[in-house]
Amino acid sequence: MNHALIVDDDADSAATLRELVAGTDYTVAVAHTLRDARRQIALQQPDVVLLDLQLPDGSGMDLFGDGELLANSEVVLITGHASLETSVQALRLGAADYLVKPVSPRHLNGVLSRLMKPAALNAEVADLAAGLAAQGHFGPLWGQSVPMLRVYEQISRVAGTSVAVFITGESGTGKELVAQTVHELSRRRTQPFLAVNCGAISPNLIESEIFGHEKGSFTGAERQHLGFFERASGGTLFLDEITEMPLDLQVKLLRVLETGRFMRVGSTQSQDADVRLVAATNRSPQQAVADGKLREDLLYRLNVFPIEVPPLRDRPSDIPLLAEHFLKAVGIQEGRARRFTPAALRQLQGQPWPGNVRELRNAVQRAYVMADDDTVDGQWLPGAAPAAPVAAVDDADAPPAASVKPANGARHASAAEGVVVPIGASMAEAERALILATLRHYKNQKERVASVLGISLKTLYNRLREYAADDAGARPGK
Incomplete structure (x- = not known):
């Protein structure tokens, strides 16, 4: 049977705790001073110590300074109020948890039920x-x-x-x-x-x-x-x-x-x-x-x-490890293993990855889908050589434009599809045009659009909410 030691100078509080703990799978001893507590620990090593910090002959913190005295015991602090200082104290001392007076039986039972030996x-x-x-x-x-x-x-x-x-x-x-x-x-x-x-x-x-x-x-x-x-x-x-x-x-x-x-x-x-x-x-x-x-x-x-948590650009040495982990995971899911070429892994390491690990995972999944055999090269990875322009401007009076090909255009779009972005447009405007055009192309299938664009579904939804708000604000009377 587990053994608990209650260290509290308040006789009523200690008695209440003793009754509560005795109703669980614990034998119980009580000490009202630090000296008493040390004697009780020497007599029988407790599995858990319910420790009040304010004691007549010092602070409960002093028990933590007694070498290996509590090395095999869990410590739960007893405090009059939960505060930031209490939390910091609990962390510094190595306490497992803390209870607030008056102690709730439900909370006490929860704390005792999840105690584990430090070892x-x-x-x-x-x-x-x-x-x-x-x-x-x-x-x-x-x-x-x-x-x-x-x-x-x-x-x-x-x-x-x-x-x-x-x-x-x-x-x-x-x-x-x-x-x-x-x-x-x-x-x-x-x-x-x-x-x-x-x-x-x-x-x-x-x-x-x-x-x-x-x-x-x-x-x-x-x-x-x-x-x-x-x-x-x-x-x-x-x-x-x-x-x-x-x-x-x-x-x-x-x-x-x-x-x-x-x-x-x-x-x-x-x-x-x-x-x-x-x-x-x-x-x-x-x-x-x-x-x-x-x-x-x-x-x-x-x-x-x-x-x-560091951004991916601050740990480029982890990129090959992450990429191969994601490639292995999608291979298991799809039932066919594939591997990166060394050049593809170097190509991945050279990217800035503003979307971090999530963007890398999406890029790996997309490259797996687009690979023709068991080898994944850099053709469908970020940093690949850009495709030739596929869109033209029909209006002779229109400003010069840059055309953007959908990410998976070769497999999923005809050669005539593209997005026309006027020279001088902001990056936000270009991004909006690309997202909305891709959404139309894939018939509003948002999960597929997010995968094709290499962004998370959450980011796609956030962008669409922004566009809806902008459109609402631009209407007369809004």
């Missing part, structure tokens, strides 16, 4: 490190460059704690994969990992989606709805593009992070928020604050442990 977590990190050395990947993340090794080290350090993680990086760098890896190495791995794109939810519905709502709380609320906090209970909630969340909802999210509790829309009863929060943005957080897209106080609360 077990260290062994899993070691297994991932072995995979990195042998195959070039750390879980679902691929790459052996120095910038990625730094990301892996950060993940290894923070995953076993309960603190909030804030991931930054350009679109397509793999921020969600970083969040998944943090979750898979955490004590919450057996519980849900729920990823939410804050920019993909209607502003009118986002509060209900995140916190849930009661039946009849607003028009159309015909039944009770569980929000993301409840659906991810016990696990990890990943809030992607956090800067797209409305500011009034950011205030409510901040309150949840500070109190550990939330309420469904239309409810008067608060509930425990038993989730590990990981947030991400493709913006500079400081610039988002300056632009009024992110509350400064929320940034401080989220940015307990920042991880910056």
Whole structure:
């Protein structure tokens, strides 16, 4: 049977905790001072220590300085309030989690149910490190460059704690994969990992989606709805593009992070928020604050442990490894293996990749489809020699124009198809013309259009929304 040690100078609080823990699979001992705690640990090594920081003969932090005293014990801090300082303390000390007084039985049971020996977590990190050395990947993340090794080290350090993680990086760098890896190495791995794109939810519905709502709380609320906090209970909630969340909802999210509790829309009863929060943005957080897209106080609360994912252009040595990984994956999916020529891999390394890993993956998939045999050369990869112009200007009075051939024009379009862009047009105008023409050609099949253009489906939808808004603004009376 597991053994728990409660270290708390408040006799009533210690007695309550003892009753709660005794109802689980634990034997329990109680200490009211540091001296008592050291004696209890010497008598029987606890599996978990529920540790109050404020004690009569010093701080609970002093136990962490006693060499190997807690080497085989998990530590859960007991605090009067959840704060940024508490989170940072928990991380620095190596605590597994922290509980806020008065301790919720449900929250306590959740913490105790997911405790693991530090040695077990260290062994899993070691297994991932072995995979990195042998195959070039750390879980679902691929790459052996120095910038990625730094990301892996950060993940290894923070995953076993309960603190909030804030991931930054350009679109397509793999921020969600970083969040998944943090979750898979955490004590919450057996519980849900729920990823939410804050920019993909209607502003009118986002509060209900995140916190849930009661039946009849607003028009159309015909039944009770569980929000993301409840659906991810016990696990990890990943809030992607956090800067797209409305500011009034950011205030409510901040309150949840500070109190550990939330309420469904239309409810008067608060509930425990038993989730590990990981947030991400493709913006500079400081610039988002300056632009009024992110509350400064929320940034401080989220940015307990920042991880910056490097763009692909800063790790060109990883490009061949990533490209071959993607080519192998699509080959397995399609039932036919193909390989890159050395020249094709060098060609890939020479590209700037503004869309990062996502753009590289799309380019590899497109090249696989276009390959004539089992070898993928550079003909259908970015950086290939440009095709001859295929469009002409019929109007003699029209300004000179540049013609742009669709990306897969040789296989999917006739020789007469193309896009005419007047000289002097902006890049945004040229991009719009190409996107809309490709959309027409493929009869509004958006997934196929995104693949052909080498962009993500999310980027395509964002562009189409922008064009619709521009068109609406240009109409009379708008």
